Amino acid sequence: MLTILFDGVAYGMLLFVLACGLSVTLGLMNFVNLAHGSFAMAGGYITLVLVNRAGLPFFAGLPIAFVVTALIGVLFERTLYVHVYGKSHLDQVLFTIGLVFMSVAAVDYVMGSQQVFIQIPSVLQGRFEIFGVGVGRYRLLIIVICGLLTVGLQLILSSTRFGSRLRASVDDARVARGLGINVNAVFTLTFAFGSGLAGLGGALGAEILGLDPTFPLKYMVYFLIVVTVGGTSSITGPFVASLLIGIADVAGKYYVPKFGAFVIYTIMIVVLILRPQGLFARATGK
Numbered sequence: 001m002l003t004i005l006f007d008g009v010a011y012g013m014l015l016f017v018l019a020c021g022l023s024v025t026l027g028l029m030n031f032v033n034l035a036h037g038s039f040a041m042a043g044g045y046i047t048l049v050l051v052n053r054a055g056l057p058f059f060a061g062l063p064i065a066f067v068v069t070a071l072i073g074v075l076f077e078r079t080l081y082v083h084v085y086g087k088s089h090l091d092q093v094l095f096t097i098g099l100v101f102m103s104v105a106a107v108d109y110v111m112g113s114q115q116v117f118i119q120i121p122s123v124l125q126g127r128f129e130i131f132g133v134g135v136g137r138y139r140l141l142i143i144v145i146c147g148l149l150t151v152g153l154q155l156i157l158s159s160t161r162f163g164s165r166l167r168a169s170v171d172d173a174r175v176a177r178g179l180g181i182n183v184n185a186v187f188t189l190t191f192a193f194g195s196g197l198a199g200l201g202g203a204l205g206a207e208i209l210g211l212d213p214t215f216p217l218k219y220m221v222y223f224l225i226v227v228t229v230g231g232t233s234s235i236t237g238p239f240v241a242s243l244l245i246g247i248a249d250v251a252g253k254y255y256v257p258k259f260g261a262f263v264i265y266t267i268m269i270v271v272l273i274l275r276p277q278g279l280f281a282r283a284t285g286k
Helices: 002-027 036-053 058-079 089-111 137-159 161-171 173-178 183-209 215-230 236-255 257-274
Strands: 127-130 133-136
Touching (some): 002 133, 002 137, 002 183, 002 215, 036 058, 036 215, 058 183, 089 215, 133 137, 137 161, 137 183, 161 173, 173 183, 183 215, 215 236, 215 257, 236 257
Antiparallel strands (some): 127 133
C-alpha cells in the first residue's frame, strides 16, 4: 500500500511539472495552449537524442532539454502565439490543436512511430526498501526535482518583482505599459519558462510514460484535468490536484485495472460539480 502511495506521489509530481506551464499560461496569461504537450514531447526527444545517441550523461541532458525547449517556446510565441493572444478561447483551441497534430506528424516523420525510452544511469535503476516500503530510485529523484521546482515556482510568482509584473500585465496590459512594464517581454519569458518546464517534464517522464509521436494527444487530457481540478488562480491548486490524480490513477490501475482510468474521470466530474472553479479557486472567481 505504501509503495503504491509513493509511486502515486512520484507520478503526481511528474504530472505537475508537465502541467504547471499550462496552468501558468491559462491562469495568469488567460491563454488556452493545448499544444503544451508538444513542448513536453520536444524535451523528451531532445534528451533521447543527447543521451541515447550522442552519449551525453543523463543529468547533463536535463538542463539542456529545459533550455532548448524554452528557446523553442520563445520562437513559437514571438512568431505564432502572439497573434492569437487577444482572440477568443475557441480560436486559441483550434489554433493550438492544429499545432499538436502538426507536431505529431513531424515527429513521426523524423523520429519514427515506435515508442522509445531514455537510458537512465544504473544508479537510478531498481528499488531499495525503507521500513519495508519499496522506493524506486528514479521515482525518488523525480519527487526531489519536482518538489524543488514547485517551491521555486511558488516563490518566483508570489515573492519576486517579475511575479508582480506578470500579474499586473495580465490584470490590465494597458495600465502595465503605462507603468513602464514591457508586457510583451513578460509574456514571452513566462511562455518560455512554461515551455521549458514542459520540456523538462517530458525528459523526466519519458522513462515512466514512454515516448512516441502521440505523446501530446495521450496526455493532453491529463494536463487539462490537473488544471481543471486544481483551478488556475494559484500554483497550489494544480499541485494538490496532480498528487490527487497521480495517487488515484496508480491505485486505480493497481486495484481495479479494468477501471483504472475511470477513477480519475470520476474525480474530475465530482470536483466540477461541487467546485466548478477548481479546488483552490478564489472566492471571487475569475
